[in-house]
Amino acid sequence: GPAEMSEHLRYLARHSRTPLMCMPNAGLPVLTKDGAHFPLGPEGLADAQEAFVTDYGLSLVGGCCGTTPEHLRQVVDRARDLTPAVREPRPEPGAASLYQTVPFRQDTSYLAIGERTNANGSKKFREAMLEARWDDCVEMARDQIREGAHMLDLCVDYVGRDGVADMEELAGRFATASTLPIVLDSTELPVLRAG
Incomplete structure (x- = not known):
C-alpha cells in the first residue's frame, strides 16, 4: 500500500535520476476467510497519490491489487491537474x-x-x-x-x-x-x- 511505499519513494526522489511511478495496492492486504481484503478506499488512495506527485515528483500514478474503477477514477481526477514537484536528485555512489x-x-x-x-x-x-x-x-x-x-x-x-x-x-x-x-x-x- 502507499503507506509502506512512502519512505522508498522519498529515498528514490532524492537519489534517482530516472522518472518515478507508483502503483500501490489499495492498502496492505488483510487475509480473511473470503481471501485478501484491501482496506484503503478510493479517497485514501487518491490522497496518497496526490502527495506522491506533489512531494516526490512522481510522473505516473495508478493502482494495483485491490484497486477498483472507482479508485482509479478518483486518482485520475485528483492527479490530472497536479504539477509534479521539481526533483533535483543527488545520486550517492x-x-x-x-x-x-x-x-x-x-x-x-x-x-x-x-x-x-x-x-x-x-x-x-x-x-x-x-x-x-x-x-x-x-x-x-x-x-x-x-x-x-x-x-x-x-x-x-x-x-x-x-x-x-x-x-x-x-x-x-x-x-x-x-x-x-x-x-x-x-x-x-x-x-x-x-x-
Missing part, C-alpha cells in the same frame, strides 16, 4: 545487495572489505570450497558481517577448479544469506559474469 546499500563515502575512516571469503587469501575458505562445504563458506561470510565488514570479497579462483561453477554456487548463496554487497573478485571474465 555505492554498492548494493538485495537488502541494503553501502555508500562508498563512509563516515568512518575506511571502507572494510571482508577478505576471508577469498580462496587465494584464506586457507580455511579455500579448503571449505574445495570440499564443497558451502554452508561453512556462508558462515565465514556471516562472521565477517558480525565483525563489521562493509562489503564481502568473493574470490573462487583456484588452479584446477571450475571457477564459473564455484562462483555460481557461492554468489547465489551469499546474495541471500548475507545483507552486505559482494565484491566479485576474479581474473577470469566468465567467472565475473557468473557472479
Whole structure:
C-alpha cells in the first residue's frame, strides 16, 4: 500500500535520476476467510497519490491489487491537474545487495572489505570450497558481517577448479544469506559474469 511505499519513494526522489511511478495496492492486504481484503478506499488512495506527485515528483500514478474503477477514477481526477514537484536528485555512489546499500563515502575512516571469503587469501575458505562445504563458506561470510565488514570479497579462483561453477554456487548463496554487497573478485571474465 502507499503507506509502506512512502519512505522508498522519498529515498528514490532524492537519489534517482530516472522518472518515478507508483502503483500501490489499495492498502496492505488483510487475509480473511473470503481471501485478501484491501482496506484503503478510493479517497485514501487518491490522497496518497496526490502527495506522491506533489512531494516526490512522481510522473505516473495508478493502482494495483485491490484497486477498483472507482479508485482509479478518483486518482485520475485528483492527479490530472497536479504539477509534479521539481526533483533535483543527488545520486550517492555505492554498492548494493538485495537488502541494503553501502555508500562508498563512509563516515568512518575506511571502507572494510571482508577478505576471508577469498580462496587465494584464506586457507580455511579455500579448503571449505574445495570440499564443497558451502554452508561453512556462508558462515565465514556471516562472521565477517558480525565483525563489521562493509562489503564481502568473493574470490573462487583456484588452479584446477571450475571457477564459473564455484562462483555460481557461492554468489547465489551469499546474495541471500548475507545483507552486505559482494565484491566479485576474479581474473577470469566468465567467472565475473557468473557472479
